[in-house]
Every structure is written in structure tokens, then in C-alpha cells.
Amino acid sequence: MSALLDVILPVFLVIGFGYAAVRAGFLAEPAVDGLMRFAQNFAVPCLLFRSIAQLDLSAAYNAGLMTSFYTGAFAGFFACFLGAMLVFRRAMPDAVSIGFAGLFSNSLLLGLAITERAYGTQALQGNYAIISLHAPMLYGFGIALMEWARTRGHGLSAPALLRQIGRAILSQSLVIGILLGFAVNLAGNPLPGFFWSGIDMIAKSAIPVALFGLGGVLVRYRIEGDIGPVLMVTFASLILHPGVTWLLATQVFHLATPELRSAVVTAAMAPGVNAYMFAHMYGVGKRVNASAVLVATAASILTAWGWLHLLP
Template structure:
């Protein structure tokens, strides 16, 4: 019970504050958009920049950690992708968008916040290693597959497709923050102290502001039809992904306690808002992904509690 009260509920309480503030009319959609723009464009990239710049690259990138987490992620994608077509009769572009929701867990806002509250800031090295590859790899995969699905028969060249993927990935502020963090890390952290002080101030606002804004954003979603695909995505995100990660991490690769905790807790998070953003970007699967984000985020209160009890 202490894990629920002390670790999980405070995170969701901040989300609830944002949800209630918008529902009560204290903040409008434009205010929430501004908060999220600040979080996603400045605060969270600063947090990632600072964390990657100080990350011990030699020990953080354990192949077993990455294989465990990302095998689970792609298991979620392919389960949702093939089920969307074979069971629910969706066209391939819709299936790609729905599969992306089963692929893209909320590793940053929920995974990072819950892991830190459960195990402390010193246990986050594996989280940052996972996050540093998360958006670039999964967006690259999703965009490549979607562009292929949409362009079948149109003769889109490989060079054009690669250009589209690169432009989409490198235009994200999160990816820019990660790349700058790697550059500073490899250069031996040459930045003066006053710059780090400023970065620390902005980065400190990242998680609470983003969680509050996430609550406001969730007011825009409704659970509307498509119950089967929504439940499928929720199960892939909250059960299949962490289960595969736990089995591989604990019984195949023998990950250390900190790495196993980070991998499984991150894998057990609901689809991030980016799952809806991806669907909206292509105009397919929007209702399923929006509903899945809402349903799985609410359900993750219970599933996160389960995984925290299961972990050593």
C-alpha cells in the first residue's frame, strides 16, 4: 500500500490537478498548450541535456537492458499492428498508428517520475539510457513504416523516405536536447558552472509542469467506441511490454537490480501523448489512440503498483 500512496498517487495527483483546473475553467486550452510547449520545447530537453551530459556512457548502455526493453516494445507494436488488421479489419496505415500506441510508452513523464519516487534519483541511469534512444528510434521506425504503408504503389524513393524520416526526427526538441547532451558528454563537460545553474533551474520544472499539462491535455480525449482496439493497446502497453521486459531482463540477461527496475517500470507505463500526436499527424487511428492514452493512463495506477510489488 505504501507504494501506491507514496510513489504512484502523488504523480497522478499532479496530473489530476491539471485535469481539474481545465475542467473547472480555471485554465483554458491555450494556457495548457503554452505549458506543454514550455515543457516539451524547453524544460524537458534541458532535463535530457543535463542528464545525458553527465551520464556514464560506459556503464549505462548495457546491451541486455536495451534488448529487454525494446524487445518488449516491439512485441507490443506487432501484437497491435497485426491484430488491428486481422481481427479488427483496419487498413494498414490505421494499423501502423494503432501499433505505434502499443510501441511508444510514456517513458519520460510517467516512467521517470515513478521510478525516481520509488527508488531515488540515483537509480535513474538506466532510465536515461532508455530515453536517449526512445524517441529517435521509435519515431524513426513508426515514420518509416507509415510512409511505406502510405506510399505503396507510388514509387517513393529510398532517399526521399530517408530524408522525410531524418527531418521528422531532427526537428524534435527532445532529440536536439539528447544530441547536445551527448556532444557535451563526449567533450568532457566543458561548460562553466553558471550555465549548468541555469539549466538546472529550467530542468527542475520539467516533470511537474509536464505532468500538470498532461492532465489538462487529457480533458480533450473521450472514450468513444473502438473498445476492442483500445483494450488491445492498453494490454500491450501495461501487460505485454513489461512482462517481456521482465522475463528477458531477470531470466535471460540477469540485469542488476537498478537496471531491471528501470526497464520494467518504464515498460509498464501507458502510451504517451505522442501516440495520439503520431496518429493525428497522419490522420489515421486518432480515436483509438486518444482513447487508449486516456484508458491506459488511468489503468496504469493499478498496473504500476503491481509491477513495483513484483520487482526486487
């Protein structure tokens, strides 16, 4: 019970404050958009930049950690993609969008916040290693598959498709922050102390502002129809992904406790708002992904508690 009260509920309380503020009219939706733009385009990239720049790269990138987490992620994708096509008879672009919701867990806003509250800031090295590949790899995969699904028979050349994918990935502010962090890290961190002091001030605001803004964004979503696909995405995100990750981490790779915690907690998070943004970007699967974000985020209060109890 202490894990629920001390670790999980404070995170969702911040989300709830944002939801209540917008729902009650104390904060207008354009103000929420401004908060989320600040968080996603400035504060969170600064947090990732600082974390990657100061990360011990040789210690952070554990092959077992990455394989456990991303095997679970792609298991979630293919379960939702094939389920959407074969069970719910969706067109391929819709299936790719729904599969993306089962693939892209909220590793940043929820995963970081819950891991930090449960195990402390010193436990986040594995989280940052996962996050450094999360957006570039999964957006690259999703965009490539969606562009292929949309352009089949239209004769789009491989170089043109690769350029399209590259532009889409490199336009993400989170990816820019990660790449700059790697550049500074590999250069031996030559930046002066006053620079890091400024970055720290912005980075410290990232998680609380983003969680509050996430609550405000969730007001827009409605649980509308498509209950089958929504429950499928919720199961893939909250049970299948962390289940595969836990099984590989404990039975195959025998990860040390810090890596096991980072992998499973991150895998156990609900789909992020990026799942809806991806669907909105292509105009397919929007209702399913929006509903799945809302349902899975609410359900993860209990499922995350359960996964924390399984971890040492």
C-alpha cells in the same frame, strides 16, 4: 499499499490537478497548450540535455537492459499492428498508428517520475539510457513504416524516404536535446558552472509542469467506440511490454536490480501523448489512440503498483 500511496498516487495527483483545473475552467486550453509547449520544447529537452551530458556512458548502456526493454516494446507494436489488421480489419496506415500506441510508452513523464519516487534520483541512470534512444529509434521506426504504408505504389525513392524520415526525427526538440547532450558528454563537459545552474533551474520544472499539462491535455480525450482496439493497446502497453521485459531481464540477461527496475518500470507505463500526436500527424487512428492514452493512463495506477510489487 505504501507503494501506491507514496510513489504512484502523488504522480497521478499532479496529473489530476491539471485535469481538474482545465475541467473546472480555471485554466483555459490555450494556457495548457503553452504549458505543454514549454515542457516539451524547453524544459524536458533541458532535462534530457543535462542528464545525457552528465551520464556515465560506459556504465549506462547495458546491452541486456536495452534488449529487454526494446524487445518488449516491439512485441507491443506487432501485437497491436497485427491485431488491428487481422482482427479489427483496419487499413495498414491505421494499423501502423495503432501499433505505435502499443510501442511508445510514456517513458519520460511517468516512467521518470515513478522510478524517482520509488527508488530515488540515483536510480535513474538506466531510465536515461532508455530515453536517449526512445524517441529517435521509435519515431524513426514508426515514421518509416507509416511513410512506406502511405506511399506504396507511389514510387517514392529510398533516398527521398530517408530524407523525409530524417527531417521528421531531427525536428523533434527532445531529440535535439539528446544529441546536444551527447555532444557535450563526448567533448568532456567543457561548459562553465553558471551555465549548468541555469539549465538546472529549467530542468527542475520539467516533470511537474509536464505532468500538470498532461492532465490538462487529457480533458480533450473521450472514450469513444473502438473499445476492442483500445483494450488491445492498453493490454500491450501495461501487461505485454513489461511482461516481456521482466522475463528477458530476469531469465535471460539476469540484470542487476537497478537496471531491472529501470527497464520494467519504464516498460509498464501507459502510451504517452506522443501516441496521439503521431496519429494526429498522419490523420489515422486518432480516436483509438486518444482513447487508449486516457484508458491506459487511468489503468496504470493499479498496474504500475502491481509491477512495483514484483521488483526487488
